[in-house]
Amino acid sequence: MALGGDADRPETTAPPAGAASLAHALARYRPLFDEVVDDWDAFIDSLRRPLATCLWARPGRADGGTLQALLAEQGVPSSPVPWLADAPGTALALPPGFKAGQHWWYCAGLAHAQEAVSQLPVLLLDLAPGHRVLDLCAAPGGKTAQVALSLGNRGTVLANDFAMDRIAALQGNLDRLGVVNVTTTRWDGGNYPVGAGPFDRILVDAPCSSEGTLRRNPGLVTKLGAERSTRMAGRQRALLRKAVKLCRPGGRILYSTCTFAPEENELVVADVLAEQDGRLRLLPAHVPGLLSGPGVTRWQGRALPDVLAGCLRVWPHANDTGGFFIAVLEKDGAASCVPEAEPLHPALEPADVDWCRALGEHYGIPEPLEIQFRVHRQTRRGLHLAAPDHAPPVAPRPEGSGLFFHRTNIRPPKLTTAGALLLGRQATRQVLDLDAPDARDAYLRRQTLTPTVAQRASCRPGQVIVRHRGHPLGVAVLHRSGELESLFPRKWSGCTAAG
Ligand SMILES: C[S@@+](CC[C@H](N)C(=O)[O-])C[C@H]1O[C@@H](n2cnc3c(N)ncnc32)[C@H](O)[C@@H]1O
Known part of the structure; x- marks a missing residue:
């Protein structure tokens, strides 16, 4: 079964790689040290240490204080991550190896485990209520959930991934966290249909060589190399190009990876910026309190425009985290725009309204469900609900829309666990x-x-x-x-x- 976020990491059980093998595997980055970052030895040393666990409290269900108190009851020390203070849900750092998924409050959707640096992209997306958002490479969905909850669990988020099993993991996380404003799609993001319409914000958290996750995936050390990065770059460019096409003029795109490789980072961004010829600009990225480095502007004989220094690099030894790369891009207000999406009209039979009323009555839920939510039927199994203003497009065809809350094809019908977590506070x-x-x-x-x-x-x-x-x-x-x-x-x- 799918994993819930970082809840049960580490992903591999390999022991930390030796300093010599790490230095050898990463030697091609040595010239960057002293140019854009310092202390090669501290960098290599940091990759041999286990990574702190990080959790965020699910807004509306628990605040940081509640989560800290729950952890303290179990004798687990935790402290807020200062540079994530503005992220949705208070982020807490815990000792390495803590398995959040084994605790009742995790199953109850009060928190989500997500590596600290992975929480940065959504912080820099500058979300506001009403934004229509596309998460092009979304699974297992930590960032999708952050986006969805930043929008107050309202409006429309499309979460796409091309791996079916990973979409199942994503949906599981959204269900546990009570997210109702997301529709999932399964598509190659590089070919995402333009019929999906323009988006105010697009997240491209691209598949990458993952070098920045060496602290929790030590086994990766044998797989690194320029060839792998060059191979990935083609797909990354295609994803970013599609994001530019689908972005509303004046909208924002955030491109991120968890790798050090400039081939997958600055070079991808530089090429797409050049193709856009002024219709796209890079915004300097900065997070108060976070020690970050600039983007690389010279790599293996190639000089990139100075503006690329405005990308944000997180080196693991600077803040004792994983490694990460972020570029924030803004599409020019006068650039061209794809047509508005044709909205999908939810299917709901009169009998389905009867199901909702019976459920509401059984649990004494004061306000009718079909008024609180956009209730609809996607399959014969039962009913889904979504935010009342959730408006997914007709294309691409959704995998799932909202939260499956009522199973009506069994006798007696049954409220799902996700439904109970979402509605159980209202029940009288x-x-x-x-x-x-x-x-x-x-x-x-x-x-x-x-x-x-x-x-x-x-x-x-x-x-x-x-x-x-x-x-x-x-x-x-x-x-x-x-x-x-x-x-x-x-x-x-x-x-x-x-x-
Ligand atoms: C870095 S992970 C995304 C992590 C996710 N944003 C999160 O916060 O949980 C990259 C994802 O991209 C997906 N992927 C790879 N190639 C893709 C493509 N061409 N189109 C869409 N998704 C793709 C992978 O299945 C993987 O789930």
């Missing part, structure tokens, strides 16, 4: 609070429990939403015998609490 009936840690863990392990009479006071036999300390965890069946049967999924968005 059929809610069972399991506050004891043992009971909570038994529920997450799919064990049958016997709640006290007081705990089931508001519940009739039938389906109930289970909460822990006010936070919804999922769905269960309360039997006439008084036993509670857990319906927590065997596999749930990278969580292993059900283990």
Whole structure:
């Protein structure tokens, strides 16, 4: 099953590479030291150290203080990352090796694990409510979720990736975090249909040689090299070119990679800037409090325009992070624009409205679901909901739109776990609070429990939403015998609490 963000990293179990093999594998970058960055030895040393875990608190469900207190209860120290103070959701640094996906609050969607440097692109995207956003290489979706929540979980975000299994991971993360303003698509981003219409913001978090992830993927050391980077650059250029085409005049594109290779970074950006001949400009990128380096302007005999220095490079030894590259681009207001997208009209039968009403009544949800959300049917399995103003295009055909919340093709129909996490705070009936840690863990392990009479006071036999300390965890069946049967999924968005 798909992984939930960085929840269960590290990805490889290889021991850290020796300093000599790292220095050998990365030797081609040695000339950059003293030109755009200093301290080669500190750089190599940093790549041998494990990386701090980083979590962000899901806005609207937990703030940084709540998350820190939950971690402190478990004896885990955490501290806010100062240069991510303006990112959506407070970012906390934790000791390396911490496995967030094994904790109830992670399964309940109160937090997301995402490497600190990976949180920078969305910070620099300059999002505002109402922006229509395309995330061209989106899976497993940490940045998509940041974008979606920065927009207040409203409006329209398209999250694209061409790997089906990775889209499943992305959808799992969005479901756990209660994201309702995203439609996913599966397409080669370099050929993304222009019918998708213009976007105010486009994120191109490009597939790359990933050298900047050596701290959590030490096994990569044997695979590095200029050839690999040159191979990747063709696809990266195609992705960035398509983003320029789909960007609304005056809009912004953020191109990022987690690699050091100039072939995949400044050279890609320089070529696309040159092709655009003034219709695209590079905005200098800066994050207060972050020690970053400039973009490279000379590489292996090629001189690039000075403006490329405005790219942002994060070297691992500067802030004790992974490595990262960012270029922020703005499309000229007078440049050409693709036509507006034809919107997809959601399908909803009168019977589906009856399903929604019955569900709302069962759980005592005060405001009708079909008014709070754009409820629609994508498959015969059941109903999805999305933000009321979510407006995906007809093309490309969506893989999924919004959050699958109600399974109607089984008897009795069932609120999904994602639906319970999203709606469980509003429920006034059929809610069972399991506050004891043992009971909570038994529920997450799919064990049958016997709640006290007081705990089931508001519940009739039938389906109930289970909460822990006010936070919804999922769905269960309360039997006439008084036993509670857990319906927590065997596999749930990278969580292993059900283990
Ligand atoms: C660096 S990862 C993206 C990480 C993601 N933005 C996040 O924050 O979780 C790059 C992604 O690009 C996808 N990809 C590779 N080539 C692609 C293409 N031609 N079109 C669309 N997606 C592509 C890969 O499947 C991979 O999921």
